[in-house]
Amino acid sequence: ETGVTQSPTHLIKTRGQQVTLRCSSQSGHNTVSWYQQALGQGPQFIFQYYREEENGRGNFPPRFSGLQFPNYSSELNVNALELDDSALYLCASSPGTSDGWEQYFGPGTRLTVT
Amino acid sequence: KNQVEQSPQSLIILEGKNCTLQCNYTVSPFSNLRWYKQDTGRGPVSLTIMTFSENTKSNGRYTATLDADTKQSSLHITASQLSDSASYICVVSARNYGQNFVFGPGTRLSVLP
Numbered sequence: 624e625t626g627v628t629q630s631p632t633h634l635i636k637t638r639g640q641q642v643t644l645r646c647s648s649q650s651g652h653n654t655v656s657w658y659q660q661a662l663g664q665g666p667q668f669i670f671q672y673y674r675e676e677e678n679g680r681g682n683f684p685p686r687f688s689g690l691q692f693p694n695y696s697s698e699l700n701v702n703a704l705e706l707d708d709s710a711l712y713l714c715a716s717s718p719g720t721s722d723g724w725e726q727y728f729g730p731g732t733r734l735t736v737t
Numbered sequence: 738k739n740q741v742e743q744s745p746q747s748l749i750i751l752e753g754k755n756c757t758l759q760c761n762y763t764v765s766p767f768s769n770l771r772w773y774k775q776d777t778g779r780g781p782v783s784l785t786i787m788t789f790s791e792n793t794k795s796n797g798r799y800t801a802t803l804d805a806d807t808k809q810s811s812l813h814i815t816a817s818q819l820s821d822s823a824s825y826i827c828v829v830s831a832r833n834y835g836q837n838f839v840f841g842p843g844t845r846l847s848v849l850p
Contacts, residue, residue, distance in 0.1 A: 625780070658840075665741075665826050665840035666781070679837070713780050722768050722830040722837065728780030 625649060627716050627729035635735045636704050644699040644732045648716030654678070655697040656726065657689060658713040666713055672697055673720050701734075709736045739764040741829050741841035749847045754817055758844045760810040760827030768830040772801050772812045775824045775843065784812070784825075817848045 626649035636642050648655050654673045658666035668681035672691035686702040695716070701708055711733050715726040741762045750756050762770070769788045773781035785794045785801040787810070794801050798821075800813045814821055824843040831837040 625782070627780070663842070665828075665842045667840070668838060711778070715780070725783055725786070726838075728782070730780050731778070733778070 625727035625729065627714065627727050629712075629714055629729040629732050631732060632730070633733045633735075635737065638704055638706060638736055640704050641700065641702045642704060642734060644701075644712050644714075644734070646697045646699070646714035646716075646729055648695045648697070648714075649727050652716035652718050652727070653695050654717045654720050654724075655691055655695065656715045656717075657697070657699045658715065659683075659708075660711040660713055660731070662710070669699065671720070678720055704736045706736050709734060739829075739831055739839045741827055741839050743825075743827050743841040743844050745844060746842070747845040747847070749849060750817055752817060752819055752848055752850050755813065755815045756817060756846065758812045758814075758825050758827075758846070760812070760841055762808050762810070762827070762829045762839070762841075764808075764829040764831050764839050766831060767805060767808075770801075770803055770810050770830070771828045772799070772810075773826040773828060775826055777823070781826055814846075819848050819850060822846060822848045 628647045656671040657669040660666040670680040671678045675691045691697045711731045713731045715728045717724040744759045771786045772784040775781040787803045826843040827841040
């Protein structure tokens with residue numbers, strides 16, 4: 624186990640709804656990254672938070688937004704859900720933003736949009 | 738465009754056998770390359786990380802190689818075990834400010850008794 628936790632484990636939503644996913648980073652880690660992993664594919668980078676500020680964003684529309692709290696836990700919010708948003712959402716924490724740091728992944732949240 | 742390709746897409750081997758997974762990348766400028774193991778429905782777990790100057794790195798029965806000239810890496814698994822059944826993902830970092838990881842699609846390995 625990496626010490627990174629995510630909730631909920633599974634979630635079923637209807638198209639057009641909004642969803643919030645949560646991630647608790649490993650102790651001592653101030654950087655959290657979020658990824659979307661479609662079935663059978665590698666993770667795609669959504670965005671990263673460092674000390675409560677967004678620190679990079681992948682090619683995702685603005686309806687994907689996030690927050691990081693003073694304790695470095697993080698939320699991923701997705702508005703106006705679409706069927707293609709169905710995926711495994713992974714968060715990963717690291718001690719800093721350098722690419723030399725190891726990323727520790729949580730178990731993921733499986734989101735199904737119907 | 739920064740890309741990471743992996744082959745084969747899937748692989749089935751018998752327990753105790755060896756196998757090699759391939760990774761080709763076009764990420765530039767290159768910073769480091771990682772191999773992750775991902776069990777079904779779980780988050781990826783790091784196996785190895787290699788920088789430009791490293792050619793080989795081992796982690797138990799896992800040995801990764803890197804040829805930065807040809808932009809290729811391989812992951813060799815020796816004496817496979819049933820618990821090796823998982824997806825193996827190659828991840829390359831571009832030398833930009835901060836973290837800029839490009840993930841491959843993964844190779845799905847099944848180890849049969």
